[in-house]
Amino acid sequence: MAIDHLDGRLIVLLAREPRIGVLExxxxxxxxxxTVQARMDRLQSNGVIRGFGPDVDPAALGYPVTAFATLExxxxxxxxxxxxxxxxxxxxxxxxxxxHGDMLCRLVARSNADLQRVIDRVVGFDGIVxxxxxxxxxxxxxxxxxxxxxxxxxxxxxG
Amino acid sequence: MAIDHLDGRLIVLLAREPRIGVLExxxxxxxxxxTVQARMDRLQSNGVIRGFGPDVDPAALGYPVTAFATLExxxxxxxxxxxxxxxxxxxxxxxxxxxHGDMLCRLVARSNADLQRVIDRVVGFDGIVxxxxxxxxxxxxxxxxxxxxxxxxxxxxxG
DNA sequence: TATTCGCTGGGCAATATGCGCAGCAGAACA
DNA sequence: TGTTCTGCTGCGCATATTGCCCAGCGAATA
Numbered sequence: 001m002a003i004d005h006l007d008g009r010l011i012v013l014l015a016r017e018p019r020i021g022v023l024e025x026x027x028x029x030x031x032x033x034x035t036v037q038a039r040m041d042r043l044q045s046n047g048v049i050r051g052f053g054p055d056v057d058p059a060a061l062g063y064p065v066t067a068f069a070t071l072e073x074x075x076x077x078x079x080x081x082x083x084x085x086x087x088x089x090x091x092x093x094x095x096x097x098x099x100h101g102d103m104l105c106r107l108v109a110r111s112n113a114d115l116q117r118v119i120d121r122v123v124g125f126d127g128i129v130x131x132x133x134x135x136x137x138x139x140x141x142x143x144x145x146x147x148x149x150x151x152x153x154x155x156x157x158x159g
Numbered sequence: 160m161a162i163d164h165l166d167g168r169l170i171v172l173l174a175r176e177p178r179i180g181v182l183e184x185x186x187x188x189x190x191x192x193x194t195v196q197a198r199m200d201r202l203q204s205n206g207v208i209r210g211f212g213p214d215v216d217p218a219a220l221g222y223p224v225t226a227f228a229t230l231e232x233x234x235x236x237x238x239x240x241x242x243x244x245x246x247x248x249x250x251x252x253x254x255x256x257x258x259h260g261d262m263l264c265r266l267v268a269r270s271n272a273d274l275q276r277v278i279d280r281v282v283g284f285d286g287i288v289x290x291x292x293x294x295x296x297x298x299x300x301x302x303x304x305x306x307x308x309x310x311x312x313x314x315x316x317x318g
Numbered sequence: 319t320a321t322t323c324g325c326t327g328g329g330c331a332a333t334a335t336g337c338g339c340a341g342c343a344g345a346a347c348a
Numbered sequence: 349t350g351t352t353c354t355g356c357t358g359c360g361c362a363t364a365t366t367g368c369c370c371a372g373c374g375a376a377t378a
Binding site for chain 2: 011014019058063089099140151
């Protein structure tokens with residue numbers, strides 16, 4: 001479950017040079033090829049590494065606007081709302097949360113005007129009582145995981 | 160900029176079988192190897208595909224708790240706050256959003272109790288006036304991009 | 319009509335992969 | 349103290365893939 005320092009270095013290396021081969025990775029890390037192979041297998045069957053899916057930029061696809069919407073759901077309609085939102089391609093992720101509002105979702109749109117269409121599509125569903133939207137202006141820290149990986153691997157093996 | 164249907168199929172294929180080679184991809188798509196190579200190069204230099212970084216699961220690293228925090232920032236302290244949050248490994252992403260100079264960030268923690276430590280760390284900074292946190296309970300739609308890719312490629316080439 | 323562009327299909331040397339193997343050091347354990 | 353695991357090493361081999369070249373060809377374009 002926990003990762004050691006070699007795992008951490010391997011993940012960082014993979015993040016930096018994603019299309020690197022096992023052999024080259026073993027050279028960079030200074031370990032045997034079989035070791036890298038075994039570590040990668042373990043990390044993947046552990047679920048630490050879910051996959052190596054291509055990291056697609058919505059903006060480059062023509063969806064440069066990102067927003068977060070907090071949704072208030074009618075009692076007992078949760079499952080229907082989830083199913084509805086799953087069918088909307090512009091809904092990139094959906095969470096159920098504590099506190100004010102019941103769900104939080106990340107939306108993308110082709111423009112600010114187009115965002116209105118997306119929101120209408122999202123909230124145009126019976127179970128949704130109210131939606132409150134915040135448009136993203138800047139993204140000073142894009143989604144990242146490497147610092148956490150380094151922290152986790154340092155926790156395990158301080159050397 | 161826009162992607163055609165072949166690009167879409169290629170991205171979907173890469174998403175489904177990430178460690179696939181160029182040759183195998185060309186066989187699956189029924190096109191020449193050079194074509195796949197050229198498309199991949201183009202998608203990457205376009206910025207449509209940012210990379211193939213390993214998709215690491217924070218939960219498997221020992222951080223199963225996710226939360227979103229909305230921050231209220233003291234006027235003119237934005238840059239300092241951004242720099243501060245960038246140093247906190249548990250801050251996985253940070254956005255500035257519309258409203259009153261506010262920010263939205265995604266946090267992870269080792270437990271609900273540990274989340275308190277993270278929040279203290281986040282808000283224990285001069286420029287932050289107030290923080291409101293929503294803990295994620297379920298994640299019905301994990302971060303995804305494939306439906307949007309399919310939509311974008313269908314827009315371009317309906318056939 | 320001439321040109322450009324993207325795709326095809328082939329060939330080539332160099333490289334990487336998947337796989338198996340034995341040896342070895344350290345840790346756990348009786 | 350001796351035994352058993354476990355993980356890493358370093359090696360070899362057959363096969364598959366890569367990176368790079370080329371000429372031809374059809375469609376769109378000037």
